[in-house]
Amino acid sequence: MPYVIQPWEAIAPNYRGTAILGNGASIAVSPSFSYGSLLEHARANELIAPDVERLFAFFGTTDFELILRIVWQASNVNQSLQIPDQRTHEAYLRVRDCLIQSVQDIHPEFDQVSGHLPAIYRFLKHFDTVASLNYDLIVYWALMHGYDHDEEHAIKDCFGAGGLFQDDWRRLRTPIRRQRSTTLVFYPHGSLVLCRNRVEQERKIHNADAGLLEAILTRWRSEEVVPLFVSEGTWQQKVSSIQNSYYLSTVYREVLGSERETLVIYGWGLGEQDLHLLQRMRGTGIRRVAVSVHGADQIYCNRVLPIVQGALGVVPVEFFDSQSAGCWNHQGA
Template sequence: MESVIRPWSELEQSYDGTILLGNGASIAVSSRFAYRSLLECVRQRESLAEDARRLFDFFETEDFELILRIVWQASNVNKSLRIEDARTREAYLSIRECLIQAVRDVHPEHHEVSRQLPCIYDFLKRFDTVISLNYDLIVYWTMTYGLDKNDHHRFKDCFLARGVFAEDWQRLRALYGDEQSNTLVFYPHGSLVLCRNRIEHEHKIHIRGAGLLESILERWQSEEVVPLFVSEGTYKQKVNSIQNSFYLSTVYREVLVEPRESLVILGWGMGEHDIHLLKRMAGTGIQRVAVSVFRRDHAYCNRASQLIKDNLGQDVRIDFFDSESPGCWNKPPENQ
């Protein structure tokens, strides 16, 4: 029996809690995000030096951020101890430049997606929690778009004025000033806007608007920071990376296990390497889940239904909705 796939407008009144965004949401905004992995992009360009390739093989990972951080730390240790080691530094520079070029290749500029931000803003602001598995800037640009609207709704990523994450992030659910509603935003796999410095302190890069992407890449080139995001990897590799970050582990330990009645899943393929996120939400009180479906893929419906029931419980109600229906994500409502 085929699953019923409904327009988003028929479900939206029942779902205002948590939304989980996968890579399909970013691909809907720009087809440039439809790549296998950042490492695959670099391999196609054949720009990665032999030493750098050996590091990916040795650590058995495709995660650029992990390898960049390991070599950056080794280079800084050598520098602090005045150990001459040009080979380590050359490997670091090679990996860094390849990562920067890969991000430039796949990430659209602000002006290329800006027309879609109003629809995304109106779609996301109905939720009290946004959990984005994507490291790109789409959600961040949506948040900054909202700062200029002055419609008494506020998106908060729980990073304070100096770019430091609020350990008591729960207090930010309270309404401040003229806020009438708010949405908290989290990145379980990190984001381009997040970075670490030499002593492993994590913070957010603060620049609004069109120049943010280039500013982030300039910060990486400055050698003051390395990015904080988990771009690829197996389940075990991702969990290890999460445990090695205060911010990521806080999201994993605290945000994912918050009590919630409903969950919307948009653009997430539910690959085996990410199912640990669904497992973390078991026991949080989820009673209903709405899952986006692209181009009426009934095989995906069957697989998603089984995974959700296996991980969240057999009694959870599951609704499917068309990811391209009016009012969903970056699609204008019917009355526009």
């Protein structure tokens, strides 16, 4: 028998716990995100110099952020010890500029996506917790939209004054002032908005909505910070990168490991390289799962069901139409 694909609004009242957003969410806002990866884009557009390719091959990774950080740290060490090494610094600049160009090519400007933000905000505020696996700024821009337009609900990313992550993030679930409810947002694989400095301190970059993307790229050009996001790699490589970041490891251990009764998966293809995140939520009390489906794809449903139940245990799984009213960037009825 075919799987039943329900409209989102029919099942939404039963799912207020945690939502995980995958790349399909970003593609629904802008087709420019349909590139498989930043590295794929860079290679397809011949942005990568031969010595940069050798770095990816030597370290056995496709993670842009990791390669950039390794070469940046090596260049900083050489500079601090006054070791002449122009080649290392030039390699860092080539990796950095390649990454910047790839982000500029792929990521839309604020004005190009701002029309989607009210609907996205309404979708996000439905949940207690949102985990975005995407490096882009769409969720952050939606969060800021809520700051400007909604006094009764607060979506918080748990970064406070000075851009520092707040260790007592659970406390932020409590509404304050005029707020009646809250949603906490996390980035299990990091985000463009996050960075780390020479001594591994991790912070969020602040700027006005419309200028945030350029502010981020300007910070990268300053050579004072590198981005904090895990864009590619096998699950083993991703877990290793997560463990090397205070913020990412906190999200992995504490946030994903927290109790929840329901889970919504939107736009996430559940590839093997990311299943460590789903497996981390096993035993957290999940009683039902809802998974978005594009175009009533029965083959996708048939593939996803055993993956979800294999990772979480035998829990009921429902499917909903990713383009139905009230879902992500689609206006409600």
